[in-house]
Amino acid sequence: MGRSSFTPPFLRNSNSLPTERAGSNLLIKLLSSVFYLGYSKFLPGTLASLAAFFTYIFFIRGNTAAHLASVLIITNLGFLITAKAEELFKSKDAREIVIDDFNGMLAGLLFLPYSLSFGLLGFILFRIMDGLKPYPICKIDKLKGGMGVMGDDLMAGLLVNIILQLLSRLIQTH
Numbered sequence: 574m575g576r577s578s579f580t581p582p583f584l585r586n587s588n589s590l591p592t593e594r595a596g597s598n599l600l601i602k603l604l605s606s607v608f609y610l611g612y613s614k615f616l617p618g619t620l621a622s623l624a625a626f627f628t629y630i631f632f633i634r635g636n637t638a639a640h641l642a643s644v645l646i647i648t649n650l651g652f653l654i655t656a657k658a659e660e661l662f663k664s665k666d667a668r669e670i671v672i673d674d675f676n677g678m679l680a681g682l683l684f685l686p687y688s689l690s691f692g693l694l695g696f697i698l699f700r701i702m703d704g705l706k707p708y709p710i711c712k713i714d715k716l717k718g719g720m721g722v723m724g725d726d727l728m729a730g731l732l733v734n735i736i737l738q739l740l741s742r743l744i745q746t747h
Contacts, residue, residue, distance in 0.1 A: 598661055601661060602658065604650060605654050605655060605670045605672050606670065607671050607674075607675045610624060611668065611671040612669055617668055617669065619674075619700060620671070622674045625676070625678035626678060626693070626695075628675075628679065629692050633679075634687060635686075640679070640684075643679055644679050648723065650672070651672045651673055651719065651723045652719040652720070652723050654719075655718065655722040655723055656719045656722075659718065659722065665721070666714075666722050672723075673725070673726040674726055676726060677726030677729050678695070678730065680734065681695045681699045681729070681730035681731075681734050682733075683734060684738070685734070685741060695733055695734075698733045698737070699729060702729035702732055707732075710725050710729050713725045
């Protein structure tokens with residue numbers, strides 16, 4: 574009897590061991606879902622935005638360097654993993670992928686005076702922008718892969734940030 578030519582699926586076209594691939598997929602799911610918030614049946618994007626709000630209030634606490642570093646790291650990480658996360662979840666911008674909501678919310682509060690009021694207003698405005706997707710957010714949302722997943726929320730965060738920057742300056746002049 575000859576040798577079987579059967580090769581297990583996890584070894585086909587791969588140099589990694591099955592546990593490495595499974596571990597990598599688990600890490601991508603963990604990070605893209607913001608530690609499984611994305612698995613919530615109740616508004617996962619809103620929960621991730623709320624987690625970003627609490628991160629801003631309780632951990633960043635007005636530390637601009639930490640805030641900027643967080644946004645830059647999460648942005649880069651998000652662009653790296655969201656296309657693979659879409660494959661794992663078998664859906665474009667799957668509801669489980671909420672790293673974009675978390676990051677967009679943090680970006681919306683960047684370089685603003687630290688305050689609970691700005692944080693809450695930023696949260697509300699970000700959820701409105703992310704839900705309504707006004708121009709140019711709607712155009713970015715249609716892009717494929719990480720660019721569409723991360724890009725629309727970054728743009729929503731940028732628009733929120735512009736509104737809050739103007740509001741901050743208006744308050745300072747009065």
